[in-house]
Amino acid sequence: MSWTPKTEFPVLTARIPTPPFGEMKDRRTVWYDEYAKTGGYDGLRKALSMKPADVVDTVKTAELRGRGGAGFPTGLKWTFLPKSEDPNNPGVRYLAINADESEPGTFKDRLLMDFDPHLLLEGIAICCYACRLSKAYIYIRGEYHHQAMVVEKAIKEAYDKGVFGGKGLLNGASTATGEVWKVECHLHRGAGAYICGEETALLESLEGKRGWPRNKPPFPAIKGLFGKPTIINNVETLAHLPSIVSNGSAWFHKQGTESKIGGPPSFGTKLMGVSGHVNKPGVYEFDLGIPLRVMVEKYCGGMRNGKKYKGAIAGGISTGILGPDQFDAEMDFDIGRKYNVLGLGTACPTIFDEDTDMVAVARNIARFFKHESCGQCTPCREGSGWLYQLLSRIEAGDARTKDLDLTLEIATSMGAMPGTTICGLADGNNWATRTIMNKYWDEFVARVRPTYVPVTMSVGAAARV
């Protein structure tokens, strides 16, 4: 299969050695001085010379889609903020940065926070300037101890160098609006809860409460953190902003791919974290639209121990699985409609070889969702527990054929009907279990004993009575 990358140079990984442009072992953290010397904060300077609305327009015409999993157009999200009469004084509005990367299979944002934290901070500054936000919170998951330390230190550097703080962005540089724009940026460590990656649960957690997703509407852009308008963006989404602002939207359109089925396009490059049974797992940067097979065979050193490919989680376990005949799937935002998975997710595939027990995969995923369901909505709280029990039973070989039907029935009903659960966790559980069962049905059937239906029949004289 032939596929040529459209991007001749790395974008997000410009300062992070990544194959084929560099070796992963050479990765180290880039601090302010080196970042500034290599063109860092030029994007922010350019943004400050533009009117905030023009920055929003650039991102909108670039058609940047959110990199956190849902692929929602970033520029469009920004326009949901309430319009204010005085753009220089719109009141307190927040930016919450979602760095609560906890979906199994996903580990791409970690790369940016480990090695190039200022790229994220520059993106935050641009977003805050464009959307007129005054305070940013980076919500980082509790388990990222090292990353929290790096980002904290980078924030301190950014304050010292005048990127954030009292003087205004970049030491009070003059802006197109004629007034300096001041931004505060803080790090907020989570404490081990997958659900806090859901945007409204993240806000609850920032407010110091348990991470229970909120009912929408009101949407966070209208009423978010502490009741104020709030934008929530993923780390990688924000890291795209400096290069988009510097180079313009036409440049961004040269990377990635148009939709081949008439949907919205998948422009730009994407960090893709490959894990599982490949020779060289890790985070790479590819154009959206790269076929999974090319990714594995050309860049990740092929399958481990020369085994055959059997399946791959598309991008975080909630997206479901790509079957044995879907190795050529293109990794772009069309993947959901084309290959019967939930969507691209975070584009971090987990690859399985021919020896993998798919029943065990389904059980592992069900255990995760059972463990991480926040317990607010009944279908998810109860359903995830039942799915885990049923799949454990099938794996142990104690189940009967009717248990397969029961498992599928629960899996297909959980979260499928809009409004029965508040957030998408049940839906993810549903898709993962359902796609694995449907695509590897024979394996499940082979694990169960037939269900005997007792039949009573009256014969002879008794039947005639």
Add this chain to the structure above:
Amino acid sequence: MAWITKKSGSLEVERRSQPYLTDEVKKKITEVYLPRYETKHGALIPALHAVQESAGWLPHQALMEVAEFLELKPADVLDTASFYEEFWLKRKGEHVIAVCRSIACEFCGQKEVTEACKKKLGIDVGETTEDGKFTLIELECLGACGGAPAALVDHTLHEFIKPEQVARLIDDASKHSGHH
């Protein structure tokens, strides 16, 4: 009527005279965390992290002290503290070994790593050694799928762990003092 007899209904909080919320922690909360948030409730999670870092875990007395300091109801503090997995409401060992059991890790050899940990420490998952030095737990995804199998030993992430390396990892950890 389970709620009448259940333990939390008549919980007696074990108390010691020395407060868990030390002056140092109080200073950090007042100077660093409180100015960051619009409400005092907002500073709760950083405050709990700070107390846990100094005390090692979060006994009920500590929760009540935090509640008083942030002018919150003790129930609100317990509500938050009990929701998050990283807050230890029971005493943990000096060092915590957390093995990732999620998708990439389980299918790249996590079970052998867990077994090696169990054998080395002589405890099961979820238990603490008798000398109080080590607690072994299994966690969901640590965000290190590219380095599966992975484990956190205290605050340090280890990737591509082989079962035969486990004994050395644990010995190394015991040489450092834990995060108390």
